[in-house]
Every structure is written in C-alpha cells, then in structure tokens.
Amino acid sequence: MVHEVKHLLHLENVYQSYGSKLILDNIDLTVSAGELCTVVGPSGCGKSTLLRLIVGQEQPHSGTVLIEGKSVGIPDKRRGIVYQKYSLFPHLTVLENILLGKRLTLGSFEWRKQKRQISEEALEFLKKVHLQEHRNKYPHELSGGMQQRVSIVQTLIMKPDIVLMDEPFGALDPETREQLQIFLLELWENHPMTIFFVTHDLMEAVYLGTRILVLSHYYSDDRGHAPEVRRGARIVADYPLERVASSTTIKSSKVFTDLVQQIRKEGFDPKSTTHVSAFNLKHKDSFQTLTPEEHAP
Numbered sequence: 674m675v676h677e678v679k680h681l682l683h684l685e686n687v688y689q690s691y692g693s694k695l696i697l698d699n700i701d702l703t704v705s706a707g708e709l710c711t712v713v714g715p716s717g718c719g720k721s722t723l724l725r726l727i728v729g730q731e732q733p734h735s736g737t738v739l740i741e742g743k744s745v746g747i748p749d750k751r752r753g754i755v756y757q758k759y760s761l762f763p764h765l766t767v768l769e770n771i772l773l774g775k776r777l778t779l780g781s782f783e784w785r786k787q788k789r790q791i792s793e794e795a796l797e798f799l800k801k802v803h804l805q806e807h808r809n810k811y812p813h814e815l816s817g818g819m820q821q822r823v824s825i826v827q828t829l830i831m832k833p834d835i836v837l838m839d840e841p842f843g844a845l846d847p848e849t850r851e852q853l854q855i856f857l858l859e860l861w862e863n864h865p866m867t868i869f870f871v872t873h874d875l876m877e878a879v880y881l882g883t884r885i886l887v888l889s890h891y892y893s894d895d896r897g898h899a900p901e902v903r904r905g906a907r908i909v910a911d912y913p914l915e916r917v918a919s920s921t922t923i924k925s926s927k928v929f930t931d932l933v934q935q936i937r938k939e940g941f942d943p944k945s946t947t948h949v950s951a952f953n954l955k956h957k958d959s960f961q962t963l964t965p966e967e968h969a970p
Contacts, residue, residue, distance in 0.1 A: 681706040681835060681867055682727065686962055687736030688905070689722055696722050698905030699967070700736070702886070703958045704835075709861050709868045709916075711882035713875055714889050715941050718906040720871045723888065724837050727869065728752050740834060750778065753833035757840040760824050761812040767823050768808040771795045774831050791830075798826045801863070802856065818849040822856065829864070838870045842877070851921055854881055862916075875933045876924055882914045884956055889940035894949040894967040910939045910953040 682704035689697040696719040704710050714720050725731045726738055729748045738745040740752070761770045775791050776784050799805040802822045812820055821841060828836055842850045854877060861868060872878050878885050887910035896902045912932070923929055938945050939953060947953070950968050954961060 680704060680958065681741060682869070683737070683739040683742070684726075685737045687726065687738060688734045689719070689726065689731070690734045690905075693903075695903040695905035697726075697733075698890075698903075698907050699962065699964070700908060701961050702908060703960065704867065704869065704884075705958060706834075706867050707865050709858075709870065709881060709883045710886065711870045711872060711878035711884070712886045712888060713872060713878045713936065713940065714887060714906060715891070716873065718888050718890055720873075720888055721839055724754075724839050724869065724871050727835070728754055728837055750831050751834045752837060753828035753831055753835070754837045754839065755821075755824050755828050755841045757843045760827065761820060763812050766809050766811055767799070767804065767815070768792070768795060770812070770823060771798070771827050771830055774827065778831075795826070795830055798830060802826055802860070816849070817845050818853055821845070821853060825857070825860070829860075829866070835867045835869060838868060840872055841870070843873070850877070855921070857881065875936055876929075879914065879929060879933055879936070880921070880924055883916050885910075885912045885914055885936065887911070887936055887940035891940065891943050891946050892949060892952070893946045894963075895969050896966050907949070908952070908954070908959075909947060910936065911956040911959045912936075912953070913956045 680703040682702070684700050684702040687697060687700040688695065700723065712720050712723065722731070726733055727745065729745045729752065762773070765773065772791060772795055779787065796805060796808065799808055802825070804819060804822060807815060807819065812823075815823070825841075842853050845853060858881065870878070870881060886908055888906050889909045890904060890906045892907060892909050896904070939947060949961075949963055952961065
C-alpha cells in the first residue's frame, strides 16, 4: 500500500520481535501534524516498544517507520521524549536544565552567540508553566508535578517535530496527575504540537487525546492456533476524539464512561476478541495491510 507523504508519522507492515517472541504484529499507522494521539493497551503489549521504534532507540525487525517521509534513523532532535522518571540533572538549576539541550547541540561559538535569546525563550516557557519564580531552584526543591513540568519544557524548547511521552504522569498522585493533564492540554492548545502519549490509564487517554489507539494482543485472525503460529499486538481500535472542553467534569459523562468501557472490552478483555477484519478503525487516517494468512479474501 503506497501513501503520499502527507503525514508526520507513517508506519507500515511493522513487526518487532525479541528472540522468538513477537511483540508487534503488522502495525500500520499514520499520524498527522498537530494531533494529540494517546496509546493504551494491556501491560506488556508493546506500547513502549512502539514508542522506542518511533524515537529510533530500536529498529523494527521488518517494516517501514518514517517521519515526514524520511526513515526514522537514530534518535535526533526531530523527536523529543518525556519519561515517567524526570530527566533532570540534580546538580543543575531549573533554568540550567532547560538550557542544557541547546547548549550541547549548538557548540560553544553558537551557544555564546545565541545564549541571551535562548535564555529569554526559556524564561518565557517557565512563565507560561508558572515556574518562573523557581528558575534558580534545584530539582530536589520542587514537587513531582513541578519537576515533570520542567521536563516537558526541557523537551519543548528543542522544538521537536513530535513529542513522545511514555507514562509521563504515572508516578504522580491522582490530584497532581489531573493538574498535569489540564496543564498539558492548555500547553497543546496554546502551542500547536504533535504529541504521542503512551499511558495505562484509560480515562487519562480519553480525556487528553484527539485520537486514541488501542494496542492489544487480544484478537483473532485466520492463522489458526497451531503451536508455530506467533501473534503479537496490533492496533485493534483507532478512535477520533473531539477536543471540546478541558474541564475534568467531562470524565463523569455517560458518553465518556461508555467509551472507556468500550475500549476496555476491545483491548483488555481476553474473552472478547475481535477478528482482524472487524477492528474498530474509525479514524480517518486509519489503514490496515492484512496478509492472506491473516484474513483470506
């Protein structure tokens, strides 16, 4: 299947194995610029593996992974990443942590030339995330939520094409987690960017996303169940989500809770498996390349 280069991210026929274990099984995915794409699935299904392929930390066993039509290659500044564990250096202040990426990539001459401008930009970011008064503090002097906001700014100042987030709020208490969800939506709405957000929390995924991908190894196909048949996780559902409001009250609405339950059934229930030909791929950018073994015409 051939596509025009019109998407920021394009994966086609992607397989990833570790030894004899197949993790990702014929993944097809395109993501347009400006989307806030959330990814959910059962523990161990390969969500973080998919993220590492996009970052370039791993290469797929087979298949295509492209960013703006070019091979993903090794990690570079086109991709920024925010992990659950804060990526801050303890011996550097908040401002120094934010400036570090630019300082390391520019070289000494360019850094001296642009230091003032970049520092002003960093301070503007800190002002927008309500941390300007903490710029000279060290990470241990900040709360967990504040540290994660600094980590996000540390990534954004590099101006990546896509921001990848791997369970970024997973280590936070529920109240702080919800505050960070609102913060991320406000940041995304005010500074258009493309975000690929991996989480195990279904409510968080539905609340944040403009699109939700459900990755799961609970599905059926025509390959049978012989011992030699290996199956990995696939995208079993792909929903467009309306970004109509950032109020957390939407989480208690019937439409919201019904969708959470539908996703739980489609991706997390081993007793409720959908055939590959009937996956709920509702997003306009969804596509699927099935082999004859997976689904005989």
